[in-house]
Amino acid sequence: MDVSDALTGLLTVLCLFNLTLTYGIVRRLRALARSRADSPATVSGAVEDFAVTAASGVSVSRADLAPGTVLAFLSPGCPPCAALLPRFVEAVEGAGLPAESVLAVVMPGEDTAEAQQYAHALERIATVVEGEHARTVSAACGVQGFPAVCAVDAQGRIHEVGSDLSSLGAHRPAGVA
Numbered sequence: 001m002d003v004s005d006a007l008t009g010l011l012t013v014l015c016l017f018n019l020t021l022t023y024g025i026v027r028r029l030r031a032l033a034r035s036r037a038d039s040p041a042t043v044s045g046a047v048e049d050f051a052v053t054a055a056s057g058v059s060v061s062r063a064d065l066a067p068g069t070v071l072a073f074l075s076p077g078c079p080p081c082a083a084l085l086p087r088f089v090e091a092v093e094g095a096g097l098p099a100e101s102v103l104a105v106v107m108p109g110e111d112t113a114e115a116q117q118y119a120h121a122l123e124r125i126a127t128v129v130e131g132e133h134a135r136t137v138s139a140a141c142g143v144q145g146f147p148a149v150c151a152v153d154a155q156g157r158i159h160e161v162g163s164d165l166s167s168l169g170a171h172r173p174a175g176v177a
Contacts, residue, residue, distance in 0.1 A: 046157045050140035052133035055119055060103065060127060062140065067154040068101060072126070073138055075107040075146040076114035084147045085121060091165035092125045102126035105134045107146065 051061040065071075072088055074081040092102055104126035106118045119128045129137050141150070141158055149165065150158040 045142075046155075047152060048140040048142075050136050052129055052136050054133075055123065055128045055130050058127065060129060060137075062156075065103070065152045065156070066101065067152060069103060069152045070097060070101065071103045071105065071137075071141065071148075071150050071152070071158065072122075073105045073107070073141070073143045073146055073148040074118055076109040076111055076118055078146045081118075081147040084149075085118060087165060088147075088149065089121060089125055097125075099124070099126055103137070104128045105137045106130040107134050107138065108132065 047062050047065060049062045051059065054060050070092070074085060074088075102125060104119075104122040106115055106122070106128060108131050109115055115130060119130050122128050141148075148160075150160055152158050
């Protein structure tokens with residue numbers, strides 16, 4: 001009886017230790033997920049050369065990105081991207097930016113129907129690049145995560161607009177009223 005009591009006690013202690021470790025891991029993973037969702041994606045300092053064809057059939061290259069051009073990088077299946085999409089469309093419309101001064105990059109994903117929904121929502125306010133062409137533009141801009149909203153300055157460098165999108169109107173290209 002003493003041996004079985006000792007084994008039962010040891011097993012109880014091990015189960016409680018395991019439960020404590022599991023709880024700690026779950027808390028850590030939740031905190032990590034929150035910090036990733038709250039932290040903005042990053043982009044590199046300058047846009048490298050690229051040349052792609054937009055969904056509308058127009059050619060888009062690095063040379064076409066005038067100072068003030070706003071770029072949005074979205075990935076279907078990404079919850080922060082889904083949350084940003086309607087706010088981005090509303091912010092661009094509210095800022096009065098012409099579609100030629102906004103480049104929306106929709107990354108390819110497993111769900112092509114969702115990617116098409118993103119492209120459809122963006123096509124009236126932006127030039128949309130999707131599929132493998134989106135990978136090319138994303139690599140040229142050094143995008144490190146999604147969503148990312150940035151603007152090109154006069155030196156061809158890109159900088160974050162910010163997740164609140166309040167500064168979109170300040171990125172109006174030269175000559176656009």
